[in-house]
Amino acid sequence: MPTDLFLLVLLVACFVALVLAAKLPVSLSLVITAATLSIAAGKGLPLAKLVEGMFGYLDVCLVLLSAMVFMKVIQANGLLGELTRRIILIFGRSPLLLLVALTLIVMFPGAITGSCAASVLGAGVLVYPVLTQMGMPKTVAGAVIAMAADFGMIAPPVNIPVMIIGGGIDLPYIGFGLVLALVTVPLAILTTLIIGYRHVKKDSLKEIIEANRSSQEVGGFLLYMPLLVVLVFMIGPKAFPRWFPDPRLPLTFLIGSTLGLFAGKKFRVITEVRAAVNQILPVVGILFGVGVLIEVMTYTGLRGAIVIGALSLPHSLLIAGIAVILPIFGGISVYGGASVLGVPFALALLGQNPIVVIAALSLIAAMGSYMPPVALTPVVTAQIICEPRYGRITRHCVLPVILTILVGALMLVFANPLAKLLGV
Amino acid sequence: MELNRLHLSNRNLNLVLLAILVTVCVYVTPGYLAMRRPDALRQGPGVTRIAHLSDWFADIKGTAGDTDVYILDSGKPGGSALILGGTHANEPAGYMAAILMLENAVPLQGRLYIIPHANASALTYTDPMEGVPREFTLQASSGKRVFRHGSRATSPMHQWPDPDIYVHASSGQQLSGSETRNLNRAYPGRADGNFTERIAYAITSLIRKDGIDLTIDLHEAAPEYPVINAIVAHERAMPTASGAILNLEIEGVVMGLEPSPATLRGLSHRELGDSTATLALLMESPNATQGRLRGRTDEALILTGKDSQYVRGQKLGRLFVPYDEKGWPLHLRVARHVGGLQAIFTAHAMNAPERSIVLGGVPTYDELATKGLEPFL
Numbered sequence: 185m186p187t188d189l190f191l192l193v194l195l196v197a198c199f200v201a202l203v204l205a206a207k208l209p210v211s212l213s214l215v216i217t218a219a220t221l222s223i224a225a226g227k228g229l230p231l232a233k234l235v236e237g238m239f240g241y242l243d244v245c246l247v248l249l250s251a252m253v254f255m256k257v258i259q260a261n262g263l264l265g266e267l268t269r270r271i272i273l274i275f276g277r278s279p280l281l282l283l284v285a286l287t288l289i290v291m292f293p294g295a296i297t298g299s300c301a302a303s304v305l306g307a308g309v310l311v312y313p314v315l316t317q318m319g320m321p322k323t324v325a326g327a328v329i330a331m332a333a334d335f336g337m338i339a340p341p342v343n344i345p346v347m348i349i350g351g352g353i354d355l356p357y358i359g360f361g362l363v364l365a366l367v368t369v370p371l372a373i374l375t376t377l378i379i380g381y382r383h384v385k386k387d388s389l390k391e392i393i394e395a396n397r398s399s400q401e402v403g404g405f406l407l408y409m410p411l412l413v414v415l416v417f418m419i420g421p422k423a424f425p426r427w428f429p430d431p432r433l434p435l436t437f438l439i440g441s442t443l444g445l446f447a448g449k450k451f452r453v454i455t456e457v458r459a460a461v462n463q464i465l466p467v468v469g470i471l472f473g474v475g476v477l478i479e480v481m482t483y484t485g486l487r488g489a490i491v492i493g494a495l496s497l498p499h500s501l502l503i504a505g506i507a508v509i510l511p512i513f514g515g516i517s518v519y520g521g522a523s524v525l526g527v528p529f530a531l532a533l534l535g536q537n538p539i540v541v542i543a544a545l546s547l548i549a550a551m552g553s554y555m556p557p558v559a560l561t562p563v564v565t566a567q568i569i570c571e572p573r574y575g576r577i578t579r580h581c582v583l584p585v586i587l588t589i590l591v592g593a594l595m596l597v598f599a600n601p602l603a604k605l606l607g608v
Numbered sequence: 609m610e611l612n613r614l615h616l617s618n619r620n621l622n623l624v625l626l627a628i629l630v631t632v633c634v635y636v637t638p639g640y641l642a643m644r645r646p647d648a649l650r651q652g653p654g655v656t657r658i659a660h661l662s663d664w665f666a667d668i669k670g671t672a673g674d675t676d677v678y679i680l681d682s683g684k685p686g687g688s689a690l691i692l693g694g695t696h697a698n699e700p701a702g703y704m705a706a707i708l709m710l711e712n713a714v715p716l717q718g719r720l721y722i723i724p725h726a727n728a729s730a731l732t733y734t735d736p737m738e739g740v741p742r743e744f745t746l747q748a749s750s751g752k753r754v755f756r757h758g759s760r761a762t763s764p765m766h767q768w769p770d771p772d773i774y775v776h777a778s779s780g781q782q783l784s785g786s787e788t789r790n791l792n793r794a795y796p797g798r799a800d801g802n803f804t805e806r807i808a809y810a811i812t813s814l815i816r817k818d819g820i821d822l823t824i825d826l827h828e829a830a831p832e833y834p835v836i837n838a839i840v841a842h843e844r845a846m847p848t849a850s851g852a853i854l855n856l857e858i859e860g861v862v863m864g865l866e867p868s869p870a871t872l873r874g875l876s877h878r879e880l881g882d883s884t885a886t887l888a889l890l891m892e893s894p895n896a897t898q899g900r901l902r903g904r905t906d907e908a909l910i911l912t913g914k915d916s917q918y919v920r921g922q923k924l925g926r927l928f929v930p931y932d933e934k935g936w937p938l939h940l941r942v943a944r945h946v947g948g949l950q951a952i953f954t955a956h957a958m959n960a961p962e963r964s965i966v967l968g969g970v971p972t973y974d975e976l977a978t979k980g981l982e983p984f985l
Contacts, residue, residue: 212625225904232636233739240736243769298772342772347784352900353834356872357773357782425775425782432769475737483739485903488917492901495926520737524900528926531832 294336514552
């Protein structure tokens with residue numbers, strides 16, 4: 185029987201060869217790699233497992249598809265442009281204030297839904313034109329959006345990695361709000377300023393404000409209805425969970441898209457929907473492929489071998505190991521990393537305050553969304569800014585990502601004093 | 609990595625790939641649908657009636673949440689107990705212990721209710737990305753027996769989509785959205801709730817209407833999970849649970865005792881104890897197949913529990929249960945549950961003699977541990 189190390193090397197080599205040498209799509213490469221891994225492990229070609237794995241990210245894919253349709257609709261009917269204009273008119277006087285406000289706007293959908301994709305697709309599309317008008321190159325603007333979206337995913341009230349890890353050790357999702365807010369909001373604002381502030385052309389702000397003030401308003405109040413309804417359906421179920429029906433994100437975006445047809449400029453629906461699906465389909469394909477690969481990694485035992493390898497680190501290196509391994513695994517899935525590695529790591533740190541520890545683990549795990557092969561946040565951001573190479577966005581995020589992981593690691597080291605300080 | 613290279617531009621190649629995909633999906637569909645066929649369970653000598661859970665809450669009649677309730681009535685005065693297996697259908701020792709009881713137990717005093725598949729929906733599918741087998745086979749004395757192996761939660765075919773966060777109805781506690789389909793986070797359930805909450809409500813209704821004295825929910829846990837090889841008891845059930853642990857110790861079986869946490873809501877031992885008069889208990893045995901550290905995930909792992917990764921995990925001090933090359937085989941895990949049930953009934957009889965539940969025909973812990981499950985199925 186081949187060793188786990190051999191299988192791991194084979195997996196990496198096969199995937200890299202298929203993507204770089206054979207120049208196959210990432211999604212297809214993932215599926216072929218999974219099949220190769222299974223055969224090499226002596227498990228044959230488990231067709232049922234390959235199909236089963238494809239369903240691993242079905243819900244996320246539906247969110248991405250529906251959100252992209254919504255984005256295209258509000259772009260086409262003029263709402264997006266109008267919102268950009270309004271944001272500039274309200275916050276445009278101070279570049280610092282404007283950047284802070286834009287960061288919080290991007291974080292908001294992620295904080296409400298626990299999904300970075302919702303932040304990018306729901307608010308990133310609104311903020312991107314403002315950032316570019318302020319003078320940021322498009323990849324810098326993309327990086328600002330991606331990072332804010334990631335912090336939004338970790339910010340309260342909804343942090344799904346914390347819920348996943350907490351569920352694994354029977355810790356209810358109670359008492360995390362303060363810790364998560366105190367970590368994510370300052371980090372998000374600081375990150376935006378690190379990445380984007382130096383690109384802001386302060387002198388041009390006045391001109392931009394004037395240009396936007398003089399441009400014609402489109403649509404009136406009805407134009408805003410799709411966005412308002414989407415926001416109500418996003419916030420309502422979280423604010424009033426006992427009586428507000430939760431239509432879930434895909435239906436919410438589709439309702440918003442339908443309303444968008446009746447306000448603002450007229451456009452060809454079928455053209456916009458096709459464009460939306462075409463734009464997001466490669467990401468959906470990657471998620472299907474990742475589901476297949478994880479299924480086979482679990483089936484063959486490679487997933488367990490990787491987890492045990494991570495846990496084999498001596499205690500003195502445990503936190504350093506968490507800081508490296510958790511984001512790497514997040515390259516496949518942040519939620520998957522939280523479940524597969526986050527729970528054992530939380531158990532390994534049981535002597536520390538669990539609220540601070542799990543909040544820190546979720547923060548570190550979230551940085552995995554910049555790692556290949558999925559790199560979900562920059563990949564989705566690349567789609568909305570029409571940037572063919574997501575790496576051009578990621579490179580601006582390296583420093584903030586390292587800083588964030590460092591903050592997470594320090595939280596793990598000083599979990600008990602921090603908990604005492606914050607009263608959690 | 610270029611995003612615009614992420615999809616193939618060759619139309620013919622795309623069509624070929626699509627045709628392959630459709631063919632594969634069609635090929636695997638019968639195997640998937642086969643999981644909806646119920647396991648063939650043998651009606652034991654003590655079974656006096658087979659009811660349906662919907663008899664206690666008609667709303668679930670005809671749904672995938674309805675499930676058989678086996679009643680073993682001695683006809684003699686005494687207490688009543690409910691055994692829940694398959695609350696989590698990926699914890700086979702739980703439902704195999706329930707099946708073993710219904711196929712062997714003969715009630716001598718009191719009444720026994722057994723629901724081998726409390727969440728029948730969870731047994732109709734396996735979770736994506738978990739790589740678990742759909743069934744396992746035992747060469748039993750009655751012939752070859754095939755048992756399904758399912759998932760922790762209700763099938764998304766029966767309850768979908770999950771919300772972002774799951775809010776437990778009566779407490780307002782928030783959990784990850786996937787827990788919405790977890791029967792053991794849904795108690796006491798709601799008549800007008802979601803599919804899983806209605807199953808929980810039906811079970812709670814059974815307990816209330818039939819005045820069940822003892823409810824024992826049979827589970828398994830990953831070896832890295834702190835509550836393992838243990839009885840978890842509601843505070844009113846603590847005297848019974850501690851008595852049972854002493855009884856087990858006499859038999860040489862070490863079992864931990866965990867009080868039901870007051871802050872963790874929706875679980876059977878908390879909610880059934882709070883909202884009904886039953887004494888609510890839950891038992892856990894160690895199961896590598898549901899663990900995060902597990903290696904090869906196959907039928908052998910379910911049956912033998914042998915796993916080199918867990919042996920490494922034990923050496924690293926990451927587990928809450930001893931784990932060596934012998935593993936934790938299914939028959940030993942079932943033996944712990946069956947032995948635990950008998951010990952609970954004995955302890956209950958000592959605490960409330962007029963409400964005793966006495967069973968004959970049940971193999972002992974030693975018999976199961978040495979002979980395996982096969983002679984008793």
